[in-house]
Amino acid sequence: MTRNFSYALLASTLIAAPAFADSIPVEMDVDGNGSLSLEEMQVAFPTITPETFGLIDVNGDGEADESEVTAAVDAGYLVFSG
Secondary structure: OOHHHHHHHHHHHOOOOOOOOOOOOOOOOOOOOOEEOHHHHHHHOOOOOHHHHHHHOOOOOOOEEHHHHHHHHHOOOOOOOO
16 A cells, blocks of 8 residues: 555545544543544544554554644644534
């Protein structure tokens, strides 16, 4: 899979959700570990797939930390309404 296709896939599979402030919202971080698992992300982004989550989880640890989520937002992959 090419990088451009990966980015297009990521952009096309995510939906609108409440905007992040300066950190991951407590409501999303159910286990309180400061990062988001695929399951936690799927609450706000029901269409997110494991493949798409893998594009956000740059370090591959199975969790999207604040910097990874912020990078996805900054790159325009997560589009928020509100």
